[in-house]
Amino acid sequence: MNSTDIRLDITKIPHTRIDEVDFENLQFGKQHADHMMYCDYIDGEWQTPKIVPYGPMQFEPSAKVFHYGQAVFEGMKAFKDEEDKVWLFRPEQNFQRINKSSKRMAIPEFPENQFFASLEALLQLDKDWVKKGGGNSLYIRPFVIATESGVSASESNRYRFMIITCPAQAYYNKPIKVIFAQDYSRAADGGVGFAKAAGNYGAQFYPTKLAKEKGLDQIIWTDASSHEYLEEAGTMNIFFRVGDKLLTAPTNDRILDGVTRKSIIQLAKDKNVEVVVDKVSVKQIVKAAKSGELKEIFGTGTAATVVRVEGFEHDGVYYDLPDIDEPYGTFFKKNLQDIQYNRVEDPHGWTRQVI
Numbered sequence: 004m005n006s007t008d009i010r011l012d013i014t015k016i017p018h019t020r021i022d023e024v025d026f027e028n029l030q031f032g033k034q035h036a037d038h039m040m041y042c043d044y045i046d047g048e049w050q051t052p053k054i055v056p057y058g059p060m061q062f063e064p065s066a067k068v069f070h071y072g073q074a075v076f077e078g079m080k081a082f083k084d085e086e087d088k089v090w091l092f093r094p095e096q097n098f099q100r101i102n103k104s105s106k107r108m109a110i111p112e113f114p115e116n117q118f119f120a121s122l123e124a125l126l127q128l129d130k131d132w133v134k135k136g137g138g139n140s141l142y143i144r145p146f147v148i149a150t151e152s153g154v155s156a157s158e159s160n161r162y163r164f165m166i167i168t169c170p171a172q173a174y175y176n177k178p179i180k181v182i183f184a185q186d187y188s189r190a191a192d193g194g195v196g197f198a199k200a201a202g203n204y205g206a207q208f209y210p211t212k213l214a215k216e217k218g219l220d221q222i223i224w225t226d227a228s229s230h231e232y233l234e235e236a237g238t239m240n241i242f243f244r245v246g247d248k249l250l251t252a253p254t255n256d257r258i259l260d261g262v263t264r265k266s267i268i269q270l271a272k273d274k275n276v277e278v279v280v281d282k283v284s285v286k287q288i289v290k291a292a293k294s295g296e297l298k299e300i301f302g303t304g305t306a307a308t309v310v311r312v313e314g315f316e317h318d319g320v321y322y323d324l325p326d327i328d329e330p331y332g333t334f335f336k337k338n339l340q341d342i343q344y345n346r347v348e349d350p351h352g353w354t355r356q357v358i
Contacts, residue, residue, distance in 0.1 A: 008116070009117055011054060011121060011124055013054045014218050016037045016057075016129065017130070020037055021037070026134055029170055032066055033169070036168040038056060039054070039055050039056075040053065040124075042117065042164045043161065045161055049164070054121065065154050066152060067152075067154075068149040068159075072200070073110060073149035073241055075110060075198060075200050076145065076200040077098075077100060077143075078097070078143070079094060079145070081126055081133050081213070083139070087135070090353055090354045092353055099306045101113070104199045104200060122145075126168075127358060129168060129196075132170050134170065139171070141169070141171065144166065144168070146167075146201075147165070149161070150163050175310040175312055178310070180221075180316070180321075181316070182214050182217070183225060184222050185230050187222075189222075189234070190224075190257040192255075192256060192257065193229070196259070197258060197260065207237050221237045221238070221269060231284055233285060234252050234258050235259060238307060240258070242267065242300065243288055243291075243297065245288075246298070249278045249279070251268070261305075263305055263339070270338045286302075298325065299311065299327060299331060300314075300324060308340065
């Protein structure tokens with residue numbers, strides 16, 4: 004069975020809300036397209052996916068998601084090229100990852116054919132919300148929550164899988180300043196750091212708030228046991244350019260296996276840039292910053308794409324990074340977006356046309 008054979012229950016919105024949105028001044032995640040998808044897990048089976056007008060939903064106050072945090076999510080984007088074709092970028096990676104996250108949180112995995120049938124139908128309905136032009140996209144948020152009523156401390160027997168979408172521009176519109184974590188931790192060995200579990204992000208908000216009070220934007224997290232090795236930023240994987248080499252931490256059960264991260268690694272290899280995937284120590288990066296060998300730091304993620312780090316703080320000392328000619332971050336961001344917007348041939352088969 005393929006995605007075209009899947010039955011969907013579709014209720015269209017009577018009147019589009021698209022004219023109410025100022026697409027030149029979007030706040031990320033604040034405006035939502037006309038429709039959303041949901042599918043319930045009841046009696047051990049996923050039911051018929053439903054596409055309905057975007058709007059509030061009703062849940063019991065005792066729904067287990069509110070008490071035990073059984074929730075995972077994904078982040079994807081749809082892009083429109085100059086011929087009004089709509090493309091997804093490596094969507095199978097996001098599908099596989101949400102099921103990997105679900106499994107870790109004792110949530111039943113969602114069927115692949117239902118996922119893509121629902122997503123493509125949703126995009127077809129809301130294709131006008133995908134705007135052309137560099138930086139414009141439709142952000143796609145699949146997520147799953149536990150909906151069984153009851154406050155007993157056990158996994159739920161009911162779930163709701165949903166997809167909502169948001170018109171988006173750049174998540175970061177300027178370079179950011181970061182701090183290397185020394186007191187707080189994002190994830191520990193054997194935990195859920197590799198999963199996009201909702202609680203991973205909720206637990207980051209307080210230390211990130213403290214960083215922002217110091218005039219910084221994000222935290223680069225270090226390993227929980229020693230705080231000696233740099234791992235990932237709050238919403239991004241992280242790369243360091245020392246000399247002409249790109250350094251990034253290997254994925255493990257503490258680090259998210261980012262789709263943009265692995266794409267940048269491949270694009271760098273395509274251009275014969277040496278990429279070292281290994282532990283990156285705080286001492287190594289501080290030493291490189293002092294000697295001038297540290298040329299750039301940039302973060303990568305679906306929402307952020309590629310964002311430059313202009314400086315970092317560690318141990319009470321702030322280190323400015325140089326403003327260099329032809330930074331890798333800018334170069335690979337353009338390479339990546341050229342593929343995403345169908346401006347160039349896709350040599351790796353990463354894109355999937357949906358309209």
